[in-house]
Amino acid sequence: MSKNWTAIDLFCGAGGLSEGFRQAGFHVLAGNDFDEAAAETFKVTHREATFLNGPIGKITAPQFLKVAGLAKGELDCLVGGPPCQGFSVYNHQRGMHDERSYLFKDYLRIVNGLRPAWVVLENVTGITSAGGGEAVSAIISRLNELGYVVEYRVLKSEEYGVPQERRRVVFLGNRLGLPIIWPEITHGAGKLPFVTIGDAISDLPHLENGEDRGVTRYGRTAKSAYQRMMREGSGRVLNHAAPRLAPINVKRMAHIPPGGSWRDIPIELLPEGMKKARRCDHTKRYGRMTWDSLACTILTKCDLHWGAYLHPEQDRSITVREAARLQSFPDWFEFKGSRTDQYVQVGNAVPPLLGRQIAEAVKRATVGEQFDEEHAREVATA
Numbered sequence: 001m002s003k004n005w006t007a008i009d010l011f012c013g014a015g016g017l018s019e020g021f022r023q024a025g026f027h028v029l030a031g032n033d034f035d036e037a038a039a040e041t042f043k044v045t046h047r048e049a050t051f052l053n054g055p056i057g058k059i060t061a062p063q064f065l066k067v068a069g070l071a072k073g074e075l076d077c078l079v080g081g082p083p084c085q086g087f088s089v090y091n092h093q094r095g096m097h098d099e100r101s102y103l104f105k106d107y108l109r110i111v112n113g114l115r116p117a118w119v120v121l122e123n124v125t126g127i128t129s130a131g132g133g134e135a136v137s138a139i140i141s142r143l144n145e146l147g148y149v150v151e152y153r154v155l156k157s158e159e160y161g162v163p164q165e166r167r168r169v170v171f172l173g174n175r176l177g178l179p180i181i182w183p184e185i186t187h188g189a190g191k192l193p194f195v196t197i198g199d200a201i202s203d204l205p206h207l208e209n210g211e212d213r214g215v216t217r218y219g220r221t222a223k224s225a226y227q228r229m230m231r232e233g234s235g236r237v238l239n240h241a242a243p244r245l246a247p248i249n250v251k252r253m254a255h256i257p258p259g260g261s262w263r264d265i266p267i268e269l270l271p272e273g274m275k276k277a278r279r280c281d282h283t284k285r286y287g288r289m290t291w292d293s294l295a296c297t298i299l300t301k302c303d304l305h306w307g308a309y310l311h312p313e314q315d316r317s318i319t320v321r322e323a324a325r326l327q328s329f330p331d332w333f334e335f336k337g338s339r340t341d342q343y344v345q346v347g348n349a350v351p352p353l354l355g356r357q358i359a360e361a362v363k364r365a366t367v368g369e370q371f372d373e374e375h376a377r378e379v380a381t382a
C-alpha cells in the first residue's frame with residue numbers, strides 16, 4: 001500500500017512535532033504560529049510546508065486547505081499544541097481564567113473545517129487539573145460531537161528515547177472508526193536503557209562561560225548511537241554559544257559538583273531570597289547535570305534559577321544546541337532569532353522523537369498489519 005501521508009501543524013512553533021511527523025514519513029503541508037522568530041525557524045527547516053503567520057483566530061480552515069492543495073476531508077492528520085502557559089505548573093495563577101487556556105477552541109474550530117482523518121493535540125499535564133479538568137472535558141466532548149473517537153494519555157518522553165524527563169498530555173483521535181493505538185514504550189525497565197545526558201551532548205565542542213565561537217566543526221567523533229543520529233545530515237555545529245553568566249554565578253558554580261545544587265553553595269553566596277529556604281525546597285535550582293542521568297525538563301529559559309542547567313563539567317549553563325539535543329532535534333535544525341528566542345523555541349517544542357513515535361502509531365492504526373511488517377523490516381535493516 002502506497003500512501004502520501006499528509007499533516008498540518010497548528011501552533012507549530014519551531015516545528016518539533018512537524019519534524020517528528022516528517023521523520024515518520026508524513027508530508028507537512030502547512031504550519032501556523034504568531035511568533036515571528038519561530039516562524040523564521042519553521043520556514044527554513046520545513047521548506048515543503050506553507051507557513052501562515054499570525055494569530056490562529058484570524059485564520060480560517062479554507063485558508064489551510066488552499067495552501068495545502070486539499071479538499072475538506074482529505075487531510076490525514078491535524079497536529080498541534082495550543083500555547084500551554086495557561087495550564088503550566090510553572091504558572092501559579094494557572095486556570096481557565098487565563099485567555100491562553102481557550103486557544104484549544106481554535107484548534108477544534110479548524111478540526112471542524114478540515115475534517116482530518118486523525119487529530120493529535122498535545123499540552124502540559126496541568127491541563128488535566130486546571131479549572132477542574134474543564135479543558136479536557138471540553139476537548140473530548142467537542143471531538144466526540146464532530147464524530148471522532150478520542151483518548152488521552154500522559155506520555156513520558158524518556159520512555160521513547162528522549163534524554164529528558166518530560167511529561168506531556170496527548171489527545172489522539174480519529175473519525176475512521178479505528179481503535180486508538182498508542183506508541184509502544186521503547187526505553188526503561190526491561191527495555192532499552194534510557195538515553196543519558198552523556199549519550200546526548202558529550203561530543204559537542206568545549207566552551208567557556210560566555211564563549212561564542214560561531215558555527216564550528218564537531219572536533220570529536222560521535223560517542224553514542226544517539227549522537228550519530230543527531231549528526232545525520234549535518235557537518236557542523238549550530239546554535240552552540242554559552243550565555244555569559246554574572247560574576248556572582250561564576251563564584252556559585254565553582255562550589256556545585258555534578259548532581260549538586262544550590263545546597264552546595266556557601267550561604268554567603270546565595271541569593272538573599274534563598275538564604276532562608278528549606279534544604280528540601282527548590283531541589284533542581286542551580287543544579288549541575290551528571291553525564292549518566294536524564295536532563296530535567298527543558299524550559300523556555302535554561303536559567304540557573306529554574307532548574308539543573310549547568311553543564312556536567314564546564315562552568316557554564318547549557319547552550320541552545322545542547323538544549324536542542326536534549327529535546328532530540330537533529331543538528332542540522334537551525335534556530336533563528338535572538339538567543340532568547342531560540343531557547344524559547346526549543347523549550348516550547350514537542351521532542352521530535354516523541355512526535356515520530358506518535359506519528360508511527362497513527363500510521364500503524366490506519367493500515368494495520370501491513371505497516372507492522374514494513375516497520376519491522378525498517379528496524380531490522382537500520
